Amino acid sequence: MTRDVVQVADQWISSGIDAETIAEIEALKKDNNALTEAFYKDLEFGTGGLRGIMGVGSNRMNKYTIGMATQGLANYLKKSFTNEQIKVAIACDSRNNSQKFAQIVADVFSANDFKVYLFESLRPTPELSFTIRELNCHSGVVLTASHNPKEYNGYKAYWNDGAQLIAPHDKNVITEVKAINGPGEVNFESKPELIEKIGSEIDAKYLAEIKKISLSPDAIKAKHDIKIVYSPIHGTGYKMVPECLKNIGFTNVHVVEAQSTPDGNFPTVVYPNPEEREALKLAIEKAKELDAELVLATDPDSDRVGIAIKSDDGDFTLLNGNQTGSLLVYYVLRRWEELGKYKGNECVIKTIVTTGLINDIAAHYNVKSYDTLTGFKFIADLIKQLKGKEEFIIGGEESYGYLIGDFVRDKDAISSCAMIAEMCAYAAHNGQSLHDLLIEMYVKFGFYKEKLISITKKGMQGEQEIAQMMTDFRNTPPTSFAGSKVKEVIDYQLSIKKDLSSNTEKAIDYPKSNVLQFITEDGYKISARPSGTEPKIKFYLSANTKLNNAQDYELKNNELDNLLNEIEADLKL
Numbered sequence: 101m102t103r104d105v106v107q108v109a110d111q112w113i114s115s116g117i118d119a120e121t122i123a124e125i126e127a128l129k130k131d132n133n134a135l136t137e138a139f140y141k142d143l144e145f146g147t148g149g150l151r152g153i154m155g156v157g158s159n160r161m162n163k164y165t166i167g168m169a170t171q172g173l174a175n176y177l178k179k180s181f182t183n184e185q186i187k188v189a190i191a192c193d194s195r196n197n198s199q200k201f202a203q204i205v206a207d208v209f210s211a212n213d214f215k216v217y218l219f220e221s222l223r224p225t226p227e228l229s230f231t232i233r234e235l236n237c238h239s240g241v242v243l244t245a246s247h248n249p250k251e252y253n254g255y256k257a258y259w260n261d262g263a264q265l266i267a268p269h270d271k272n273v274i275t276e277v278k279a280i281n282g283p284g285e286v287n288f289e290s291k292p293e294l295i296e297k298i299g300s301e302i303d304a305k306y307l308a309e310i311k312k313i314s315l316s317p318d319a320i321k322a323k324h325d326i327k328i329v330y331s332p333i334h335g336t337g338y339k340m341v342p343e344c345l346k347n348i349g350f351t352n353v354h355v356v357e358a359q360s361t362p363d364g365n366f367p368t369v370v371y372p373n374p375e376e377r378e379a380l381k382l383a384i385e386k387a388k389e390l391d392a393e394l395v396l397a398t399d400p401d402s403d404r405v406g407i408a409i410k411s412d413d414g415d416f417t418l419l420n421g422n423q424t425g426s427l428l429v430y431y432v433l434r435r436w437e438e439l440g441k442y443k444g445n446e447c448v449i450k451t452i453v454t455t456g457l458i459n460d461i462a463a464h465y466n467v468k469s470y471d472t473l474t475g476f477k478f479i480a481d482l483i484k485q486l487k488g489k490e491e492f493i494i495g496g497e498e499s500y501g502y503l504i505g506d507f508v509r510d511k512d513a514i515s516s517c518a519m520i521a522e523m524c525a526y527a528a529h530n531g532q533s534l535h536d537l538l539i540e541m542y543v544k545f546g547f548y549k550e551k552l553i554s555i556t557k558k559g560m561q562g563e564q565e566i567a568q569m570m571t572d573f574r575n576t577p578p579t580s581f582a583g584s585k586v587k588e589v590i591d592y593q594l595s596i597k598k599d600l601s602s603n604t605e606k607a608i609d610y611p612k613s614n615v616l617q618f619i620t621e622d623g624y625k626i627s628a629r630p631s632g633t634e635p636k637i638k639f640y641l642s643a644n645t646k647l648n649n650a651q652d653y654e655l656k657n658n659e660l661d662n663l664l665n666e667i668e669a670d671l672k673l
Contacts, residue, residue, distance in 0.1 A: 105139040115284035151254035164283035172277030191228035192243035196364035207290035224402035226512035244401035247373035262509035263480030315435040319529040327392035331356040335400035374406025404500040405513040422455035425496040449495035457548040549660040582666035584620035
C-alpha cells in the first residue's frame with residue numbers, strides 16, 4: 101500500500117459523513133483489496149478533470165470527493181477573484197447520479213456565497229463552456245465522464261475563459277483540495293436564494309452562434325432533405341442536435357429511437373463511445389433501411405461525434421477521428437478561400453497525436469497550424485493566447501473532438517454535427533458524396549492513415565505496469581519501425597528532442613507531459629501516452645503515402661493497413 105488506507109478510511113468515518121457512507125466503509129474493511137482500491141489515493145485532475153468509478157472512498161466519485169473538489173475550487177476562486185461576487189455555471193450529462201452531483205456542487209458553491217447558474221436539466225458540455233462566457237462567470241463545472249463506461253462519473257472544472265483548467269490553476273485547485281482535511285471541512289449548507297435555474301434562454305443563444313458559422317447556406321437550402329440518421333447514445337445530444345440541424349435548415353433528420361432517451365445505464369451499447377463501431381450499430385442499421393447519406397452519433401455529454409458515410413457500394417464506412425477532423429479542416433479552409441474570407445492571420449490548432457494531414461492542408465491554404473499537448477484544454481489555451489493576433493478557424497484532436505470558431509472553448513459535437521451535415525450537403529450540391537470528398541482530399545494532400553492501440557490496466561497494479569512500460573520505452577527506445585529507422589525521439593516529459601542521425605538534442609517548448617514520440621526516416625510517427633482520464637496507455641501510429649488517383653485508393657489503403665500492422669508488431673506490446 102502506498103499509504104495507510106485503513107487510517108484514511110477511519111479519518112473519513114470520524115469527519116461527520118452520513119451513516120449510509122459509514123456503513124459502506126465498514127463493509128469495505130472486510131475486503132482488503134476493495135478498501136485499497138477505494139482509498140489508496142485521492143482522485144486528481146488529469147487532462148479531463150476529476151474522473152473515476154462511482155462509489156465510496158477517496159479514489160471514487162461520490163458526494164464527498166465532489167464536495168472536497170468543489171470546496172477546493174471555491175477556496176481558489178476566492179483567492180483569485182478578491183472583492184468580487186463570484187459567479188459559476190453548472191451542467192450535467194445523463195449519467196447515473198450526475199444531476200444529484202450537480203446539485204451538490206451548486207449547494208457547496210452557494211454555501212460559499214457564490215452566485216450559481218444551474219441548468220434545470222441535462223445539457224451538453226460545450227454549452228456549459230459557452231455559458232461561462234455568456235454569463236460572465238468566473239468558473240464552471242460539468243458533471244460527466246464523457247464516453248467512459250457506465251460505472252464512471254466525472255467533474256470537469258472550467259475557468260472564466262470557458263476552457264478547462266490548465267496549469268497553474270489545475271495544480272493550485274488540487275493544492276487547495278489537499279489542504280482540506282476530510283469531508284468534514286466542506287460547507288454543504290446550501291443557500292437556495294443564490295442558485296438560479298437556467299435553460300431554454302441559453303439554448304437559443306448557443307444555437308444562434310452555431311448558425312453564424314455556417315459557410316454554405318445555399319447548399320443546405322438545395323439539399324435540405326438529404327437523409328441524416330442521428331444517435332445521441334442515450335446522452336445530452338438527444339434534444340440539441342436535432343434542434344441544431346433543424347435550425348440551420350435540414351428537414352430529413354431521423355433519430356435512432358432506441359437510443360433517443362437519456363439513460364445512464366446506456367442499455368443498448370457496451371460503451372457509450374462513438375469511437376466504437378458497436379456504439380453506431382443501430383444507427384447504421386437505420387441508415388441502411390432509409391438509404392441515408394450520413395450517420396452522426398454523439399457521446400453522453402456531446403463533446404465527441406462519430407460519423408459513418410455512404411461508400412460507393414452503398415454500404416457505410418465509419419471514419420476515425422483523424423479522418424473526420426481532416427475532412428472538416430479541408431472543407432472549412434476550402435470554403436474560406438472560395439468565399440474570400442482570408443485576411444492572412446488565420447490559424448488551425450490540433451494536438452501532437454493528431455494526423456499531420458491537417459498541417460499539410462493548412463499549409464496549402466497558407467493558414468498557420470499549431471500542435472498542442474493532448475487534451476482540448478491546451479487547444480483552448482492557445483486560442484486564448486492568440487486572441488487579437490491570429491484568428492482561430494478550426495481545430496481538433498484524433499479522439500473525435502472538434503471545434504469551429506471560438507464561441508465555445510472546448511470540443512463541441514453539437515456545432516460539429518452541424519458542420520459535418522453542411523459538408524455533406526455541400527458535397528451533394530457539387531455532385532459528390534463525402535466518400536468522394538475524402539478520396540479527393542487524399543489525392544490532393546497525401547494519404548495519411550492512423551491506428552490507435554489502447555491497453556487497459558486497472559487499479560494500483562495497472563498504474564504501476566503502465567509506468568513501467570513508459571520507463572522501458574525511455575530506457576530502451578525502438579530503433580526502427582516497419583524497416584524504417586527512427587531518426588527522432590521526442591520526450592515531452594524531459595522536454596527534449598533527440599536527433600539520432602547527428603546524435604544531438606534540443607529543448608522543446610511544451611509543458612511537461614508523459615508522452616514519447618518516435619519519428620522515422622519515412623515519416624512514420626509513433627506516440628506512446630498514458631491516458632490522463634482512464635486506466636489506459638495509448639499508442640498512436642501514423643503512416644502516409646502518395647495517392648495519385650482515386651482508382652488506387654483501395655490498393656493504397658491496404659498497403660497502409662499492412663504497414664501499420666508491421667509498426668504495431670515492432671512495438672512488441
